[in-house]
Amino acid sequence: MSCFQVRTDLALEAREGIGEAEREIHGVSVEESYDKKNEIRVTRVVIETKNGAKAMGKPMGVYITLEAPGMIEPEEDYHQEISSALAGQLKSIIPDAEKEQSILVVGLGNRDVTADALGPNVADNLFVTRHVVKEYGKAAYNKSRMHMVSSIVPGVMAKTGMESAEIIRGVVEQTRPDLVIVVDALAARSTKRLNRTIQITNTGIHPGSGVGNHRNALTKESLEVPVIAIGVPTVVDAATIVNDATSGRMPANLTELNNMYVTSKDVDYQVKQISHIICDALNEALEL
């Protein structure tokens, strides 16, 4: 048995870590759908009981995974298909999606590290409306009903000296949104999921997840508003890969790998593409 903690931020992978026989976990329901034309696979895992949560090693809640092998291909029309599919899933998980509300989008991660810049990229390009609606009313957009959207990039602890969670809690207390949506780059267990899987969950962000290893939770409990998290695996922990390749017998001299990650050589292009997809999906989902 390995004393090395295998790490994954993906519910899909958590389930794969479980043996074939145990796949039918009590308290966990799984639904799959496949859009053949666009090669988009959507898996909806619902962890309904505490037992299910224990078996999966994830909190109770809904985990939607959207997989599309062509996510990083340079085809704009195809991106729009993925964006629309993602927007649909987002709407399905936003509480009272049809009710006018105030929504804060948080772009977690470090904008100076390419693989970790997904959240900041999305937040930077989002269509925000809160300040205009507050100042001029919905009429400024010729709308009778609309959400008020705001966004923030809190930065990472090494640069701010603060937990992201401290900053976000402060902003939430000041601006009182009805919903927080957090976008973050994740660590996957397997390189084959990198940059072609998007995960949405209504359980928020839990300690130890994300490329930057945010230590404090961003959840309904900690923020006192519902929290939806959108994550994309952009890296694999270096230690995880070696651990897997050596069947858990990672050489002692490689422990420094714990502070390293594996990423694709064209990570800049891939993160840019996926940021666009998520940004477009949010703009679509957050329009009434």
Added chain:
Amino acid sequence: MSCFQVRTDLALEAREGIGEAEREIHGVSVEESYDKKNEIRVTRVVIETKNGAKAMGKPMGVYITLEAPGMIEPEEDYHQEISSALAGQLKSIIPDAEKEQSILVVGLGNRDVTADALGPNVADNLFVTRHVVKEYGKAAYNKSRMHMVSSIVPGVMAKTGMESAEIIRGVVEQTRPDLVIVVDALAARSTKRLNRTIQITNTGIHPGSGVGNHRNALTKESLEVPVIAIGVPTVVDAATIVNDATSGRMPANLTELNNMYVTSKDVDYQVKQISHIICDALNEALEL
């Protein structure tokens, strides 16, 4: 008389706007010192009474201006002289500078607009310590006494949908610093002050100041902790220049200038240099 409001963020210029005869304003004291070798001029204006505040059009408080013509020359040794002089002035204005305290540095402005990126540049490069001291104690730095420094770049309203002041108030409430230091790019009235003048004040930031025109105040009253503001004029309002050149008879068809500013062609280089100077000065001033 012009109905166009001439705008300046510099106390020094506010005083210049006043006629020669009235220069000796009651309730305003002015001290100048000049470092001949380094060509650094320091002017310390103290507005001591409400009358003085009214005459100057600025709140009561201390305004220190450091002028150095060579601020943007590419000479690193000289930059260190300016940094040290600035650090000295900062220490003179920080309340209980010798007492261990927690200090939040705020980089105001838009990192995507070169002339407005001064604050973000400084905050991004600052030496922050709060997270390390909180986790491992001062021993991590081999120190027995030290400040805890944190920093944030709140972003601009057009991108976040929130006032900078809302974000900062939230962060201050969560992390309870003893002092806030705000760094911002300013608008000057005259092109001759651009990028060679640094202003420090203990009155904070007031509505309508700054390149990005932050509308809410960042002051001791609004944040409930002392606020020091460091500002550098990097732009001149386009309307101000035309207004001056036409002796207040700005042609009606130029009103769109109100949404424009004038900046130097090598603004990127100049803002980079001054960001370094201020960042070094803060690192020096915030070390016990």
Added chain:
Amino acid sequence: MSCFQVRTDLALEAREGIGEAEREIHGVSVEESYDKKNEIRVTRVVIETKNGAKAMGKPMGVYITLEAPGMIEPEEDYHQEISSALAGQLKSIIPDAEKEQSILVVGLGNRDVTADALGPNVADNLFVTRHVVKEYGKAAYNKSRMHMVSSIVPGVMAKTGMESAEIIRGVVEQTRPDLVIVVDALAARSTKRLNRTIQITNTGIHPGSGVGNHRNALTKESLEVPVIAIGVPTVVDAATIVNDATSGRMPANLTELNNMYVTSKDVDYQVKQISHIICDALNEALEL
């Protein structure tokens, strides 16, 4: 009469500088068309004779101007209309547009100055194909006919120590493209054209034009291949504005304005929008 040289990079404005009576210039033909639905106005000025060139102060050639007031509005569908209109105009001016050829796109300007980053933004996001076609053939794209597209951002002289023209000449000699397309931010004479006008010309870039004031020409004569220039006014010379406002009597103490420019406060957003439009138009126009 003013001794101050009024500067404009726009053929449209050059014509406006000429008195009403002389508008019918011999050797200059002008055609206008207006797409009412999309509010896109296209003006095609052809300078056919040396006399016309002298009268206009511009070299002989075709100058197409596309004006759309909504260019900087955040509406993606509308952007696609402008992109397509621009792509059509580009195709009309590319020599032998239907013949397979090798095309080098040059992004002039300084990526660190927001108003001057238009060219680099476009080049960074362009779909380049030359390296793939050279290595794997057109089959890699499932095409039987296609252009080979390459791109370069030469940087500005203050950072490279070289004229952009020196770098581009070197790249052209090494890679022998059939056509060079140069994208650059321009200086306009009037703030009303800022960020809503795109100019295309088959005369290339001439000394003294552009935000960064490139001193060497990029023309068919200097590069020995046809050169198309795409330009968007993103700044106005500060001196030009004051000169106009004072009817040519610019105060002597404002001569330092010669090294300054006027730009819009949300220049970052506007340049980003227009970069996308031009990039999309180029991708469309350069597809066979």
Added chain:
Amino acid sequence: MSCFQVRTDLALEAREGIGEAEREIHGVSVEESYDKKNEIRVTRVVIETKNGAKAMGKPMGVYITLEAPGMIEPEEDYHQEISSALAGQLKSIIPDAEKEQSILVVGLGNRDVTADALGPNVADNLFVTRHVVKEYGKAAYNKSRMHMVSSIVPGVMAKTGMESAEIIRGVVEQTRPDLVIVVDALAARSTKRLNRTIQITNTGIHPGSGVGNHRNALTKESLEVPVIAIGVPTVVDAATIVNDATSGRMPANLTELNNMYVTSKDVDYQVKQISHIICDALNEALEL
């Protein structure tokens, strides 16, 4: 025996790959010096014969390696010690270092990928003088003797459609420098060398080296001027690490690792620090 090609860009590591017994390679001389106070180790490997080149798997020439464990610590004074040591080594390897000459510094790599941005960072911040000296003479700097320094960031093939080597050859032919200095991020074999080792060589850049895997050579043969390369390992090939950990038995399902690399989690900070060190060293070494 492994059929997987272990890759390293470091001469020091090439030598480590050779068994203890064979360390005394004929035709290869090795000198070490150690600055105890600053903990800087300098190793000078000279490959003097074709046999030596074969044994080392590297071309004949001088390879200087400077190792300093504290290279990435946030201590500016210490950085100056490393910079000065590096400047001294650079001067020892520049042909006719005391003769006035024209020097082109090339920043290889992709500025949008943090680990690969070392070269662009150095080039962007270098003190370039060629354009000023050409226009105004050395008097502009109050000097009677000085080099003319220029710099370029060619970009990467995925974005330009051209080999870096094509661009550089073109620039060299146009501007005729006496010396080319190339700065590039390298791949190391071992994580323990990451971001604390700087290698200088007078053999230039050879196919297949660097993070971005530049395929064409940049050597005296290809450019017809001497080429010095400065490299810092910022990544380890993911496949190399797994190959080592599994003693050459990399699982077949990990072949996709060939397109991945391993990097440190605070790669942004480390690359920034080292870019400063190299930039300062170049500025010092290129001053007469």
